[in-house]
Amino acid sequence: MRAALLMNPALVPFVFGDVERSRLEKILEIDTTQAVTSIADVPARSDVELLITGWGVTSIAREGLDGFPSLRAIVHWGGGVGFLDAEATARGIRVSSARAANAIPVAEFTVAMITLAAKDAFWASRRYCAEQRFIDREAEFPRTGLYRSTIGIVGASTIGSLVMERLAEADVDILLFDPYATVETADRVGAELVADLCELAARSDVLSIHAPETPATIRMISAEVLAALPDGATVVNTARGALIDQPALVGHLQRGRLRAILDVTDPDVLEPGHPLYTLPNVFLTPHLAGSMGSELRRLGEAALAEIERFVAGRPFAHPMQP
Known part of the structure; x- marks a missing residue:
């Protein structure tokens, strides 16, 4: 079965080590030293039955799929498959993603930050x-502790569900606030479903x-939502910076009313001198939560497991709809 790597070439050894590349080469006709980012650069496209995609892949539009008449499956070792035209599945192309595997480090990071x-x-x-002095914990931090605290989760996504x-x-x-979630969904993860975001x-x-970041969710953590948070509350964002009304958040932080732990911002590299870099009640990280190092x-192992299922004629464990 002929296959090709469609990803940032520099990431190949980080995602697929020597053992994983050897396994790929045993079950596929593939050159693991040759990765490209554009489908236009894939050699012998008409014979390719499987595309292994990852970070760095450029958009695969409908007309791009026309050049792959033999394509039967796409296994993406990243999370979302927004780069892929929705017509892929209509053509009978099976699609898999490592979204579940990528959710693990984000959930680990988030729970650590909440704690x-x-x-x-x-x-x-x-x-x-x-101050370099004795800190009287109970006197100076009387509300400290995870025990019996209330954690508001926005979004029962793969990551949000794992965090819960x-x-x-x-x-x-x-x-839990999620307009698409049900009471049964919340019950499964031990959460109370709240219909109003300001109430939550x-x-x-x-x-x-x-x-996720969609037109409907941009600035969903609005000035009104931020104002509803109690004094001393902490905002944790490991999703996308655009989901928060950032100027409104900065205003609350400058007044010392809220705290924030931000792994993402809007834009996702702030301009030099932005107040979020230096505010004492902000813990800012450069998008560390997702899979790295x-x-x-x-992610490579998750993709390889899906490839082995496909070659053996079994269904994907993690199918995706582009």
């Missing part, structure tokens, strides 16, 4: 280092955002 936020870890550390599942093991109250914000000690190997 540290509830413990006041970032802010206590900064005070301790700046992990938080369910802690002694916390979980609230008003009841939350930590607000964690896990919705050694975690990329998990």
Whole structure:
């Protein structure tokens, strides 16, 4: 079965190690040293039955698919498949994604941030280092602790659901806002479904955002939602920066009313001198939550497992609809 790699070539050794490339070459006719980002550069396109795609792949439009008459499947080791024209499945092309595998490090990062936020870890550390004195924890941080805190989750996405599942093991109250979720969905992850986003914000000690970026969700964490958060609440965003009314958030942060843990911003590299870089109640990271470093190997292994299922004639474990 002829296959091709459609991804950033520099990422190949991070995603597919020597063992994984050897396994691919045993079951496929593929040159793992040759990866391209555009379908126009794939050699012998008419014979390719399987495309292995990843970060760096350019858009695969309808007319691009015309050049692959033998294409039967696309296995994407990344998360979303928005680069792929929706007609792919109508042509009988099966599509798989490593979205579930990519959700793991984001959920791990998010739960860690929620836990540290509830413990006041970032802010206590900064005070301790700046003042270099004994910190009377109970007197100076009377609301500290994850126990019995209320965590508001926005979006029962793959990541949001995994975050809720992990938080369910802690002694916390979980609230969920997602207009597409049902009470049964919330019950499965130990959450209470809340229909109004402002109500959820008003009841939350930590607000964690896990919705996708669509025209309907841009600025969904609006000035009104932010104003509904109680004093001292923390906003955690590992989704997309555009989901928050960022100027309104900055205003609350500058007044010292809220705290924020932001792995993403709008734009996703802020201009030099932006206040989010230096505000003392902000913990800012450069989009670290998603798979990186050694975690990329998990994505490669997930994709390889799907490829082996496909070659064996079995259905994908993680099918996707572009």
